[in-house]
Amino acid sequence: GESVGLHLPTLSVQEGDNSIINCAYSNSASDYFIWYKQESGKGPQFIIDIRSNMDKRQGQRVTVLLNKTVKHLSLQIAATQPGDSAVYFCAERSKAGGSYIPTFGRGTSLIVHP
Amino acid sequence: KAGVTQTPRYLIKTRGQQVTLSCSPISGHRSVSWYQQTPGQGLQFLFEYFSETQRNKGNFPGRFSGRQFSNSRSEMNVSTLELGDSALYLCASSLDGPRTEAFFGQGTRLTVV
Numbered sequence: 721g722e723s724v725g726l727h728l729p730t731l732s733v734q735e736g737d738n739s740i741i742n743c744a745y746s747n748s749a750s751d752y753f754i755w756y757k758q759e760s761g762k763g764p765q766f767i768i769d770i771r772s773n774m775d776k777r778q779g780q781r782v783t784v785l786l787n788k789t790v791k792h793l794s795l796q797i798a799a800t801q802p803g804d805s806a807v808y809f810c811a812e813r814s815k816a817g818g819s820y821i822p823t824f825g826r827g828t829s830l831i832v833h834p
Numbered sequence: 835k836a837g838v839t840q841t842p843r844y845l846i847k848t849r850g851q852q853v854t855l856s857c858s859p860i861s862g863h864r865s866v867s868w869y870q871q872t873p874g875q876g877l878q879f880l881f882e883y884f885s886e887t888q889r890n891k892g893n894f895p896g897r898f899s900g901r902q903f904s905n906s907r908s909e910m911n912v913s914t915l916e917l918g919d920s921a922l923y924l925c926a927s928s929l930d931g932p933r934t935e936a937f938f939g940q941g942t943r944l945t946v947v
Binding site: 754756761762763764765766769809811820821822823824825826827 | 838867876877878879882890892924926931935936937938939940941
């Protein structure tokens with residue numbers, strides 16, 4: 721889920737397990753959401769996106785679920801692998817004064833144990 | 835296809851100085867966005883340029899500015915550096931803006947001493 725303060729929440733899983741990472745977004749007017757993966761020393765990498773007119777979208781080993789009622793987004797990773805270890809964060813885009821402004825969550829650190 | 839290239843990778847500057855960071859987007863991408871990433875604040879949007887025009891702007895002071903050239907390459911400038919400007923500055927490019935997949939560079943690590 722979202723972090724509070726300087727410390728990221730951590731999710732530890734065993735290789736082969738399914739992982740679920742949660743994100744609470746803030747703006748009910750947000751209409752586009754993205755999940756990113758960031759490995760140490762690298763820039764964020766796009767994983768999957770979803771528009772607000774959908775509630776579920778699947779990719780390769782990943783599924784994003786969107787619950788607009790409670791403003792909640794989740795990322796499910798199937799059969800988690802050690803290479804999935806990284807910080808995952810969600811982003812929402814909303815329109816403010818005619819401009820699209822992206823807002824990012826603090827992230828969740830995923831640790832996959834072999 | 836080459837990815838997003840940011841230069842330099844690391845930079846140390848003194849308070850009060852100014853700095854310019856460079857970003858070369860993926861070929862064909864016209865949108866370039868800049869972000870600041872710190873442990874305390876996470877990833878924050880600075881601004882987006884599209885076809886040489888600033889199209890979106892985040893909530894940062896005027897010391898932070900940018901520009902985009904006709905070949906879509908972009909530069910970001912920070913004047914009168916403060917200690918709190920120490921951060922990883924990331925650039926992302928996309929085909930045409932906020933709704934398309936964005937590709938990030940590896941960032942420029944700026945340390946202000």
